[in-house]
Amino acid sequence: MEIKRRDFLKLFGSISGALVLNGCGLDDVIELPDTLLEKATGGPGIESWSNTICSLCPGGCGIRVRLIDGIPVYVKGNRVYPVNQGGMCPLGLNALHALYNPDRVKTPLKRSGDPGSGKWEPVTWDDALKTISEKLATLRKEGKSHQVGFLGYDERGLMREHISRFMRAFGSPNYYQFSLTQNDTVAYQLLQGRSQVPAYDFLNAKLILSFGANFLEDGYSPVYYTKLYSRHRERQTRYIQIESRMSLTAANADWWIPVRPGTYGALALGFAYVLIREELYDVEFVKAHTLGFEDWIDQSGEKHVGFKTFVLGNYYPERASEIAGVPSATILELARELGNTRPALVLGDGGAIANTNGTFALMAVHSLNALLGNFEREGGIFFIDEAPFQKHSAVPEDATSRKGNRQTPIADSEDVAFPLTNFSIDSFAKNVLSARPYPLSVLFLYRGNSLFQTLNHHDFANALRKVDLIVSFDSVINETSEYAHLILPEHTFLEKWDEVPNVPSVGFTHVGIQHPVIQPLYDTRHTGDVLIEIARRVGGTVGAAFPFDTYEEEIKYRMKGVYSSGEGAVATEGVRQLWLEYLQQRGWQIGRYASFEEFWDRLLEHGGWWNPIRKKKSWREVFRTPSGKFEFYSQKLKTSIDLLVDEVGGRRSPQNVELVLNRLNISARGDTVFLPHHEQVPYEQDMPLHLITFRVLPNRDGQASNLPMMQEMFGYATRRYWSSWVEIHPETAATYGIADGAWVWVESSIGRVKVQAILSQAIMPNVVAIPFGLGHTSYGRYAKGHGVNPHWILRNLYDLISGKPALEATKARVSLAS
C-alpha cells in the first residue's frame, strides 16, 4: 500500500505521544507543608502511637493515633478509654482528614471584601492581635467594655471557664454559646432544679422508652450509648422508640411508635394517665419525694390542682391518641408495659424538644420518671459530678469591669420572652440589629457555625454586619466566619491541648486529656493561648487574670486537684465490668502514683482519668428545688413568670398575668402553666404536611461537611451520597403524584428547596423529613454546593421557655418539580 512520507511522520508522532505513560497509583497532590513532606516520603518508617481525644462531635471518645516518623497516618479507638472502650463512629475515623484538610486557614487573615466574597489577605499574628487589643483597650477606657460579645459553641470544662474568665476580667456579661444542643436542660431545671443533662443507666434498665432521643446516631455520645445498647441481648433490655420518622435508633429498637410532630408531651401524659389510673406508679416515691402530685394548698392559702387531677381530667387515652396520632390501644398496652416493668427508663430528646412546646413536652416525658421512681437506683437516672479540679483563683475585677459586668446582657429579651433561656439567638440578633440596650462593637466567634444552624439567618446575618469588629477562632472558614473581619486560625484537635471533661449523659465522672500528636502544621495558635495574650496586651487586671503563660499549664494546674483527691484512676485496662465489681467490693483506690509528674505522664499516655464509683446522693442533692422534691408543679417556673408579671405591673392584676402569658405565647392558664402539659404548636392551617429535619451520624450538625469521606457517606443508608433528599410516606406521595426518586419542591411559608424524594414506609404519613447538614455556601471545597439546608425554610420559631430553635414547628407542601 502507499504511505506517503507526510502520513508516516504524522503516525510516528502519535505513537511516541502515547508512549508517555500515565502515572499510575500514587497521586502527587499531598496537602502537607514541605517540611513534613520530606519526612513523609523519605523517612525510615518508625512507628509510634499516641492517645488523645477526638473533638469532631461532643462525644469525647478516646482515640489512638498511629504515627510513622512522627506523621499521623491512622486513627482508631482507644481501648482503655472508658467512654468509648475502643469503639469509634464513622465521623471520628476522619480525624486525619480534618488535620490535613486543604481548606484549612494557614495564617491569620483579614477580610478585604464583602462578607462571602472570599477575599482575604494574610496578616501577621502581631498585627492582628494589636488591632484587637487596641480596640478592646479603647472600649475599656470609654467605659464600654460590655459592648464586647463572645459567641462560643459547645465547649465545656476548662475552655468554657477560660473564656468566662476572660470576659469577666474584661468586663462584659456577653459570653454565650450556641449549638443545636444548647438549652436542652431547662425541663430538668424546672422539675429537679438541675440544669444538667442526666445520665441513664441503660445497662441495668429492663425497658427503655425514648421519646425522640436518637442516642445511637445523634445526641451527646453515640458511641457510648451504642456500647450500652449492644448488651441488650444478654441484659434482656427492651428498647421502644417514639418518633415521627424512623431514625437509626428507632431502626434498632424493638418497637417503633410513630407520633405526630409536636405532640410528644400529650402522648407522655397519656401514658401518665394509665400509670396513675391503674396505680402502676411508684406510690412510695411519689408520696415521699414529689411536690404537687395531689391537690395542694400553698403557704399563702391558695389552692392548687395536683398533677394527678390534671392528668386524669385531661389526658385519657382517647384524647392523647387524637392529639398524637397513636392508637389508644397502643397507649394502653405500652403504658401497662411501662408500669409493670422495673426498672424502666424514660428519656426525651430530638424531635420531642425541638418544638415551641419542647420544654413542656420534656417536662411531661421526665415526669414519667418521677412516677416510676427512677432516681438514685439501678437502672435509673443519675447526675454526674464534676471531677475534683483544683479551682482557679477569683477573677480580678477593677471598676471598669465591675461596671461592665453589671450591664444587662445583650441577649436578654427586650420584650417578655424565653424566661429560662441560656441564650436566645433570636433575642441576640434582634438586639444587636436595633443596638438595644447598647450596640455590640466587638464579637468573638469560637468554633460552631451559628449562621448555618440558626433559623433567623437573615436577621442574624444583618446583625453580624452591624458589628465593628468580628474575630473568628476557627480552622476553616464557614458561613458565619465569612462575616468576620479577622480570622485567627486555631489548631485542629490533633495539634492542641485541651481538657475534655464529663461528656454530657455519660454515666461516670471522667476527664479526657487532649494533647498534640504533631506540632502545628501551619501558623495557627491555640485559642486559649491567644486569649491570654490579648488579655496581657490589654493589661491591668485583665492581664492579671491569667497567671499562667499557656493553656497547657492551666490544664496541669486543674488536674493537680484530681491528683490530690486520690479518687478515681487513670484510664487503664480495668474498664471491664468484673473489674468494677471487684473495686466496689474492696473499696476504691487503684490509682497510686509516686508524684504528680508520674500521674501526669500516665494521664497523657493513656488519654484520661475517670471515676466509675458514683457517690450516693442525698435527696436534697438530687432535687435542688425550693421544696427539695421533684416538683410536678414547677415553683421555679412560677417564680420566673411572676418576675415577668411584676415587671409589667404586678401580680395583683390578673390582666398583667394574661399579658405576660400572651406575650410568651403560652395558651395554658392557671396552674396548668406550671405543670407538665401539652402546649399546642401554632401550625399553619393552610399547609398540609409536617416538615421535620433530622441529623445523620456522618454529619451530625453540619460541622463534618468539610470532610470528603463524610460527604460521600452522608446518605449511605439511602444510597444518596453527597446529596440531600426528602423522605415521604408512599401514600402521601401518591396523592401528589410523586414517584420514588422524583425531584420535588418542598415549600414552606418561608421559602422552598428542591430535592429528590425517597418513598419510605419508615415515616408517618403527612410528614416529610429532610436531613440537616448539607447546603453549605462556604466551609471549603467539599462542603460547598452539595445538598440543601432545610433550616433555610423553617419558620423563625423557638421554644416558648428556653428559646431553643423549634425545628419541627413548620408545615409545608410538596409538588413535583418540572
Next chain:
Amino acid sequence: MPRWAMVIDLDKCTGCGACMAACKMENNVAIVDAEEAKAGRALLWMDIITTHEGEYPNVLAKRVPKPCFQCDNPPCTKVCPVRATYRNEEGLVAQIYHRCIGCRYCMAACPFTVKVFNWYEPRWLDGATTCFNPDVSLRMVGVVEKCSFCAHRLQHNKEVADLEERPLQDGEYMPACAENCPADAIYFGDLENRESTVYRLSRSYRASRVMEDLGVEPKVFYLSKRMT
C-alpha cells in the same frame, strides 16, 4: 492451616457505618465525587445494605454490613483470566492489583457484588491523600479491588508470631472494621481453631449465611434472632 472467617452479630450492629469508614481509612480506598457516586461507583469495600420490610407502622429496618465474604468456593477466582484474584491456603481471597487487567469478569461473577472498580485514576480529592496507610498499596485506574480482611495486618501479625515461635492467638489478627466497631458486633478469627470465638459463634443457632444454596461457602456468618 488457619481458615479466616468473620461473624457479624446483627442484633448488636446498629448500622452506624463506623466499619465502612474504618475500612476506607485503613485501606486507602479512594473517595469518589458526587457524579460518580450517583452513578453507583462509590468504592465501598465494607458496605451496609439497608432495607425496610413490612408496612407502616410495622416496619422492620435491616442494616447489614457486607464485606467480601471470602468464599471457600469463590466464583470470582474461577473466571479471572490472569489469576489476579485467587484463594490462598488460609482462605483469603486475594486481589493482586498489578496482575489485574480490568476485564471485570470477577465483578460479574460475584453474587454479592462486593468487588468495586477504579473507573478513574484514583484522583484522591485534594488533601484527602495525606493519610495514606503505608501498609496498603495504592491502586491505579482500571483495577478491581475489594475487602481483603485486612490481609496486610496478617503479614505483620504472622511475623511477630513466627519470631516468637508460637501460633497466632485468637483476636490478635483483626481487620479494621472489627477493631473499631462501637457495638463489638464484628468477630474475627480462625475457623480451624476449635477455641476461637468465630468457631463457636458460627455454630450458634442464630448463625446463618447469605445465599447458602449457591454453594460458594461464604466465610462471613450473620447472627440474628430478629431477622432471617
Next chain:
Amino acid sequence: MTRSILTRKSVIIAGVALFALLAVLLSVALYPSDHVVQPLAYNHKVHTENAGLGCADCHANAEQMASATIPSLQVCQNCHSGEPISQSPVERELLKYIADKKEIPWKAIYKVPDHVYFSHRRHVVGGKLDCSVCHGNVGEFTKPVSFEEIRVTMENCMSCHQQQNVSNDCLACHR
C-alpha cells in the same frame, strides 16, 4: 511523481531502529539504578576493619523492623563528634554536614515498591540470613554502594523463596 517510502529496505531499517529503541527503553526500565553516585564517598571497609563495626551497628533497624534504615547523621555522630579521627578528606566533609546539622542526602539503592511487604526483621532474625546474601560483601567495599547486588525483582525474590522452601503465596508479600 511521488514514491512510497514503504520499500522493503526502509521497513527493515525502521524495524531494527524500533527494536533498538525498545531495547534501550527496556534496559533503562529494568536496570534503573546503574551506578548511582552518592553524595559522600563512604568507605565501608575502613569502618568494618579499623572500627570493627558490624552491619547492625549502624543499620540498626534491620533486626527490629520491616525496613533497615540508612543511618541518620546521629549514628555517625556516635563516633565522629567534632574532632577528625582520621586523615580522610571525606571525614572532613562529614564533619561539615554535622556542623551544619544537615542530613546527608543518601540515594537509596534498594527500593521495595509500596505494594510489597518486605520485612528485614523476618529475613535477618527469622530467616537467619546474613546481610551479604542479598547485599553482597558490603563490608569489603571501599567505594559507596552504587548498584544492587541482587536486583529487587519479583523473580529474584521468588526464586530464593523456592530454594529455601518458603511460601511463594501472593498474599505473603503483596498488599
